[in-house]
Amino acid sequence: xxxxxxxxxxxxxxxxxxxxxxxxxxxxxxxxxxxxxxxxxxxxxxxxxxxxxxxxxxxxxxxxxxxxxxxxxxxxxxxxxxxxxxxxxxxxxxxxxxxxxxxxxxxxxxxxxxxxxxxxxxxxxxxxxxxxxxxxxxxxxxxxxxxxxxxxxxxxxxxxxxxxxxxxxxxxxxxxxxxxxxxxxxxxxxxxxxxxxxxxxxxxxxxxxxxxxxxxxxxxxxxxxxxxxxxxxxxxxxxxxxxxxxxxxxxxxxxxxxxxxxxxxxxxx
Numbered sequence: 210x211x212x213x214x215x216x217x218x219x220x221x222x223x224x225x226x227x228x229x230x231x232x233x234x235x236x237x238x239x240x241x242x243x244x245x246x247x248x249x250x251x252x253x254x255x256x257x258x259x260x261x262x263x264x265x266x267x268x269x270x271x272x273x274x275x276x277x278x279x280x281x282x283x284x285x286x287x288x289x290x291x292x293x294x295x296x297x298x299x300x301x302x303x304x305x306x307x308x309x310x311x312x313x314x315x316x317x318x319x320x321x322x323x324x325x326x327x328x329x330x331x332x333x334x335x336x337x338x339x340x341x342x343x344x345x346x347x348x349x350x351x352x353x354x355x356x357x358x359x360x361x362x363x364x365x366x367x368x369x370x371x372x373x374x375x376x377x378x379x380x381x382x383x384x385x386x387x388x389x390x391x392x393x394x395x396x397x398x399x400x401x402x403x404x405x406x407x408x409x410x411x412x413x414x415x416x417x418x419x420x421x422x423x424x425x426x427x428x429x430x431x432x433x434x435x436x437x438x439x440x441x442x443x444x445x446x447x448x449x450x451x452x453x454x455x456x457x458x459x460x461x462x463x464x465x466x467x468x469x470x471x472x473x474x475x476x477x478x
Contacts, residue, residue, distance in 0.1 A: 241310070243311050245454045247275065253383070260466065334347070343372075366407075374410055378402070378403070387456065417435065443463055
């Protein structure tokens with residue numbers, strides 16, 4: 210009886226381990242489908258709430274344009290982003306990726322920010338990461354191991370962490386999630402790097418935690434996957450259309466106090 214129970218426990222553990230491995234998909238160039246990306250202009254409304262019942266604040270509009278192109282003789286996908294706040298353009302991005310694998314080839318990003326929390330002055334920064342020629346330019350300066358200024362050094366170290374690895378551009382998360390092979394309960398481990406920022410290459414887990422419906426125009430019911438990412442103090446749930454694979458909505462909760470939303474708009478003008 211004891212040996213029978215021991216065998217049963219071992220079998221259950223082995224089965225659970227096998228099932229866990231089977232439900233985890235490590236994303237590579239072999240299991241993404243870039244053909245699902247929809248060319249054209251797509252726009253998102255982005256805003257915050259200081260609590261769930263508060264008014265919307267810090268409203269932004271993110272315009273993202275996807276088109277097929279050619280880069281140095283290689284079929285590519287270009288994604289251009291323009292982020293607007295209440296009275297100006299705050300962020301412009303041009304990203305070019307391999308058309309089949311979506312591995313980044315080029316990334317140019319421009320930011321306008323406040324100089325500090327107590328200042329109304331604006332500062333701008335421009336970063337260009339050329340993955341083909343293996344160069345990083347920050348505000349007109351080509352970065353190298355010799356740089357000691359903190360921002361330049363961390364951007365360069367972040368770039369170096371991505372070398373000789375397959376990764377996807379984390380700044381294109383809304384275009385990356387449509388590429389994934391969805392099924393209920395699966396966890397995707399995505400190799401991500403956000404070019405031109407101090408962040409490093411990392412592998413990030415996103416889990417399909419269920420399904421739900423969104424109600425669209427004319428009471429249209431849109432079936433969605435719920436893709437969830439959680440870290441300490443942060444929970445993000447993306448609503449992914451089962452029909453088109455588009456990201457239609459994000460609900461993000463930060464430390465139980467701050468909430469951020471992204472809503473895909475049905476019409477762009």
